[in-house]
Amino acid sequence: MSVYIVMVAAECAPAAKSGGLGDVVAGLSRELEIRGNAVEVILPKYSGLHYSEIWGLAPSHEDLWVPWYAGAVRCTVWFGYANGRKCFFIEPHSAANLFGRERLYGYADDAERFAFFSKAALEFMGQAGKRPDIVHCHDWQAGLVPVLLREQYGAVLAEQKICYTIHNFRHQGTSDEHVLWATQLGRPDHFLDADRLGDDFRYRGLNPMKGGIVYADFVTTVSPSHADEALYGDGGSGLGRILKEHQAKFRGVLNGVDYEVWNPESDPLVPARYSAGTAERKQADKEALRDRFWLRKTRSPLVAYIGRLDEQKGMHLVHHALFYTLDLGGQFVLMGDAHHHDRINGHFWHLKDYLNDNPDCHLELGYREELAHLIYAGADLLIVPSMFEPCGLAPLIAMRYGTVPVVRATGGMIDTVFDRDYSGRPPAERNGYVFHHTDNRAVESALGRALRLWSARPPEFRELAANCMRADYSWARPGAEYLDIYRGIRHA
The missing domain is CATH 3.40.50.2000 (Glycogen Phosphorylase B;)
Known part of the structure; x- marks a missing residue:
């Protein structure tokens, strides 16, 4: 009825x-x-x-x-x-x-x-x-x-x-x-x-x-x-x-997640469309993302952060993840808005100036929907180190695009992201990396495992990304x- x-x-x-x-x-x-x-x-x-x-x-x-x-x-x-x-x-x-x-x-x-x-x-x-x-x-x-x-x-x-x-x-x-x-x-x-x-x-x-x-x-x-x-x-x-x-x-x-809006198979805002079966096309979106942000072309993993620049989102951990990724030879893209927080805003503008000439890093301060689609499609990993997170839509969207989430175990992310190495779920249902504490070592423990898998065992990383794409977090x-x-x- x-x-x-x-x-x-x-x-x-x-x-x-x-x-x-x-x-x-x-x-x-x-x-x-x-x-x-x-x-x-x-x-x-x-x-x-x-x-x-x-x-x-x-x-x-x-x-x-x-x-x-x-x-x-x-x-x-x-x-x-x-x-x-x-x-x-x-x-x-x-x-x-x-x-x-x-x-x-x-x-x-x-x-x-x-x-x-x-x-x-x-x-x-x-x-x-x-x-x-x-x-x-x-x-x-x-x-x-x-x-x-x-x-x-x-x-x-x-x-x-x-x-x-x-x-x-x-x-x-x-x-x-x-x-x-x-x-x-x-x-x-x-x-x-x-x-x-x-x-x-x-x-x-x-x-x-x-x-x-x-x-x-x-x-x-x-x-x-x-x-x-x-x-x-x-x-x-x-x-x-x-x-x-x-x-x-x-x-x-x-x-x-509204899969009409967030769908790599039909997304008009990304240059290359793909599905779990044609995930190799995602590489073209990665190259387009690098072009868009003047990042150098290299064989390295690309980590992204998309979200508000707000205490709730674990800003100290985002900061650490950025430098940790660069230290390990990866690339990092951040997009977020902090106009409500003068201190956080100031910190990230300072960081943007400091990293301005770094060919492996880009900070986009402000939120633009069309860019979000390109980042979700082009990144390999998404970092979500929130202090609290009632649901956590970003990792759900990332998974749809075959971008592996690295998250802190809080709120809805406990219900949706299952650690590749430590989850009790069957391997086919594991879809990311999870850490629990709020210090730098905790981020490194999860992000380090993700970056090592990408570098050392590419077929297994691709399988993990395919698990992400097969998960159903539609409405x-x-x-x-x-x-x-x-x-x-x-x-x-």
Whole structure:
């Protein structure tokens, strides 16, 4: 039986994307549609949307009035297709210029911006007559959706069930009680209770992610191992207590990768296309990558890092992996963005200057999607030394391209990358290298084994890369799991 789902999220690729959240919302929506369900996505109308990626964008509701503080804000709701997904974009006309800014996030009033978005999404559903079976909201930006739906819109949206997915526990959107007055929830003594939205670590602080956990019908995070880390370790960044109280409705569902977007057999952004059976063609992509970054042509392995330049991602280990690779005669390409971190940004610009004339190394500071495709296709190895990693899409994408991941055992990477030498799994299921500690020797232990295999036993390295390409981390399995969750909460 088909299900009608409305996704409420701050990102959906390719229209709005700053990281994995955008890929996940798009990939899951597509999978659910393929399975015969109706899916719509509600997003803010950022000034920085990738308008060239949105087809048929036009106003669908001119006068949506959203109650806010003591008055109301008029919004225009736009409709368009982002890579085939049906998307509604909410544009508030207010002096605060909530979404007309250069970045998606990183502003002092983020908590208020996304509280408004959460309320506007529900107001729009109510006024437009949308009555989905499931409202699926994502991360702290939509954490207030379950709260507002139950506390304010319950009469209008009485039958709607709510699934809430947490992509990163580190960012919880905490603020203070002014958000309660802005959204007209009021009653701070009621809502700031420790078992509702009261933040456990900030006096009279309001925590939207906690609210999402308390009020949703079901809560997920993006891998089974990360769910365990959140419940039993420090992976929940202080939300472990409330997760334990609501454990019966919480579980980890591994993210998938959209194999329509990330597929070496059909990727329009790489010069040579290939499959597990024609993997020798990957060499042409490696040469194209070297040309693109002025690296010398040599018989040596190429190691890549793709991702945010952020403490979470293990920057000290990325730095060490770069020099360790060069010491062992390999080449290293890094692509990442650190505009939120002045210290890290400064470090990598300094490093870029220092290594500028090195013919075996290139640092691309900034993120460009088309370059990411070329790096995934052209590299031999991908290093992912994260301190914590809820899911870890980068190693899953790398595997699709026959690029062997070298990862730290944390979060979703525990569920997806199995060490070639030490895993208990059958040899055909081993697909990378894994280390556990957070020091330089730990990185060397795994990266060293990978580089030695590449150099000393090329046929065995090619077999390992083929294992990677045969692994299925598409949305098929997670899509089925989410449908099970939806059915479970609809019939509860």
